[in-house]
Amino acid sequence: MSEPADHETVTFADLGLGDRILKALSDVGYESPSAIQAETIPHLLEGRDVMGLAQTGTGKTAAFALPILDRLDLSQKTPQALVLAPTRELALQVCEAFEKYAANLRGVSVLPVYGGQGYGVQLSALRRGVHVVVGTPGRIMDHLDKGTLDLSKLRFLVLDEADEMLNMGFAEDVETILADTPEDKQVALFSATMPRQIKSLSAKYLNDPVSISIERKTRTAENITQRYLVVSYPQKVDALTRILEVENFEGMIVFVRTKSETETLAEKLRARGYSAAAISGDVQQTQRERTVNQLKSGKLDILVATDVAARGLDVERISHVVNYDIPTDTEAYVHRIGRTGRAGRSGDAISFITPRERYLLKHIEKATRSTLQQMQLPSVEAVNETRLTRFDDQITEALSSPSIEFFREVVSHYVREHDVPELDVAAALAIVMQGDTPLLLDPEEERRRERAERRERPERPERGARGERGAGGERGPRRERTGPAAGLASYKIQVGKRHRVEPRQIVGALANEGGLDRRDFGRITIRPDYSVVELPADLSSETFERLKNTRISGKLIELAKDSGPPQGGARRPRD
Numbered sequence: 346m347s348e349p350a351d352h353e354t355v356t357f358a359d360l361g362l363g364d365r366i367l368k369a370l371s372d373v374g375y376e377s378p379s380a381i382q383a384e385t386i387p388h389l390l391e392g393r394d395v396m397g398l399a400q401t402g403t404g405k406t407a408a409f410a411l412p413i414l415d416r417l418d419l420s421q422k423t424p425q426a427l428v429l430a431p432t433r434e435l436a437l438q439v440c441e442a443f444e445k446y447a448a449n450l451r452g453v454s455v456l457p458v459y460g461g462q463g464y465g466v467q468l469s470a471l472r473r474g475v476h477v478v479v480g481t482p483g484r485i486m487d488h489l490d491k492g493t494l495d496l497s498k499l500r501f502l503v504l505d506e507a508d509e510m511l512n513m514g515f516a517e518d519v520e521t522i523l524a525d526t527p528e529d530k531q532v533a534l535f536s537a538t539m540p541r542q543i544k545s546l547s548a549k550y551l552n553d554p555v556s557i558s559i560e561r562k563t564r565t566a567e568n569i570t571q572r573y574l575v576v577s578y579p580q581k582v583d584a585l586t587r588i589l590e591v592e593n594f595e596g597m598i599v600f601v602r603t604k605s606e607t608e609t610l611a612e613k614l615r616a617r618g619y620s621a622a623a624i625s626g627d628v629q630q631t632q633r634e635r636t637v638n639q640l641k642s643g644k645l646d647i648l649v650a651t652d653v654a655a656r657g658l659d660v661e662r663i664s665h666v667v668n669y670d671i672p673t674d675t676e677a678y679v680h681r682i683g684r685t686g687r688a689g690r691s692g693d694a695i696s697f698i699t700p701r702e703r704y705l706l707k708h709i710e711k712a713t714r715s716t717l718q719q720m721q722l723p724s725v726e727a728v729n730e731t732r733l734t735r736f737d738d739q740i741t742e743a744l745s746s747p748s749i750e751f752f753r754e755v756v757s758h759y760v761r762e763h764d765v766p767e768l769d770v771a772a773a774l775a776i777v778m779q780g781d782t783p784l785l786l787d788p789e790e791e792r793r794r795e796r797a798e799r800r801e802r803p804e805r806p807e808r809g810a811r812g813e814r815g816a817g818g819e820r821g822p823r824r825e826r827t828g829p830a831a832g833l834a835s836y837k838i839q840v841g842k843r844h845r846v847e848p849r850q851i852v853g854a855l856a857n858e859g860g861l862d863r864r865d866f867g868r869i870t871i872r873p874d875y876s877v878v879e880l881p882a883d884l885s886s887e888t889f890e891r892l893k894n895t896r897i898s899g900k901l902i903e904l905a906k907d908s909g910p911p912q913g914g915a916r917r918p919r920d
Contacts, residue, residue: 360386363415365449370411373445374603376626376653379404379674384557386412389533394554396547397535404674406442409503409533413477414443416501419452422474424494426501427526429482429519431509432857433459434704439505440479453477458484458494460858460891468493482510482518483858483896489525499526507536507543513857514850516542517899523550569686572720573696573706581669581697582613587723588667588695589619589647596640596662599649600681602670610669611649621647624654652677661687668696671705675712695720833867834882836892838902841874846898851878854902858895859888877907 389412430436440457447453458480488494607623614621639645686692867879
């Protein structure tokens with residue numbers, strides 16, 4: 346088993362990657378490899394098979410994508426690399442990562458292959474020629490059955506989150522795909538756990554693999570309060586501004602993903618009246634020390650930083666850490682929030698999560714064995730109350746100023762000359778002090794904004810509305826359910842107990858291939874030879890056909906409408 350190197354002292358250039366790949370990494374702001382990247386990339390560049398024990402969030406996508414891109418033969422138009430992923434979401438993320446890293450490799454073609462996307466798009470791309478295919482086992486199997494995917498010249502194969510693929514019932518599909526590929530291909534297998542099935546798969550299909558296990562630092566300090574806010578990317582600056590208004594903070598570090606974003610965000614905060622500065626790996630050491638000293642002394646309140654720039658930063662004054670961009674590496678998350686709560690003091694960590702990044706939240710909670718509390722965007726009322734309190738404090742402080750007598754005379758003179766009440770003069774002075782920025786937010790304007798957002802992004806019904814668990818996690822009384830819940834219909838699939846299927850496998854496969862949300866599922870009844878599943882009654886014909894051709898545990902499910910209601914003893918899908 347390979348022991349992790351001290352990856353913080355290693356650069357991407359040290360790993361043997363080519364200049365064009367290094368340029369792409371620099372462009373996206375990657376400054377140094379994670380542990381799994383530092384350990385894996387050199388072996389993959391040498392052509393060795395790799396078996397990596399690493400959870401999602403350790404940076405393993407780059408660990409296999411970078412060496413594959415570095416070794417592609419762009420003149421070959423049949424697929425050279427195949428990445429198998431358990432879900433369409435992961436397949437899309439991996440595909441996006443490949444495209445990002447290949448920015449300086451002209452002509453590289455990467456194709457995502459998953460259920461929920463029309464065959465026409467995939468067939469057209471395959472006919473034109475692709476270098477890398479990233480797909481889910483079920484849809485890859487469909488292409489192999491149809492003869493539309495040629496793996497005869499495959500050079501690289503990656504099994505990403507292999508244990509999850511097997512848990513979802515893709516074991517037979519994975520083995521069938523592996524058996525249909527050249528024997529001399531290079532294989533990389535990544536898994537969060539190493540059960541017997543994974544060991545058996547590795548022994549059968551990997552050739553003298555290098556075993557790599559990454560131990561991560563995942564303990565978070567108990568004196569740090571961890572919260573998260575679900576916010577869309579365009580709302581992040583406004584959300585951060587509101588948090589700055591209502592949170593009682595001393596010093597703050599705001600973490601972003603790239604070097605370019607540090608100065609961009611710092612400039613936006615300065616424009617809103619906050620003392621903010623940026624540091625990244627490009628900042629000279631003398632400048633970094635000057636900025637950190639300003640933070641320590643109180644001349645600077647907010648530091649916008651990348652992970653590398655904040656390493657080793659120890660400032661007791663930091664009361665808050667904000668993950669403006671949530672890290673994909675859970676170890677990076679632990680390092681980040683460890684910048685607060687120093688010397689036994691309490692600290693606060695707030696993470697911005699976009700709707701597409703909810704999966705990262707689950708990985709962080711699982712890896713750190715902690716629960717992040719969801720917070721709401723500070724309301725207009727809360728912001729206005731804070732502003733009025735601050736305004737009161739400014740008046741109180743001004744009343745003790747040595748200049749108060751002079752300005753009393755100025756106001757008295759105005760009152761005498763213009764016969765205006767002193768209260769009106771005070772209000773007029775407040776307007777002058779306010780300038781172009783209103784003292785208070787407009788609640789009606791906020792309501793208009795929220796209504797506009799809801800129109801753009803319709804809210805899904807609460808899970809309880811479809812017969813699943815309510816907000817409290819309790820099941821409703823079964824006697825109230827004599828048939829499918831509103832909006833659902835019963836469908837029969839030709840896999841049951843004798844096929845050793847479980848509700849989670851059914852949910853995983855159908856959600857993956859049909860583009861469904863897990864909240865689209867009602868009850869699941871598993872019988873000896875078949876199962877009955879409650880799904881949306883208004884499935885489109887295209888979705889129905891995709892689901893009809895889905896495989897679970899290697900068997901075609903032959904989805905069909907079920908005429909009768911679900912039987913007793915129903916089981917619900919597990920999240």
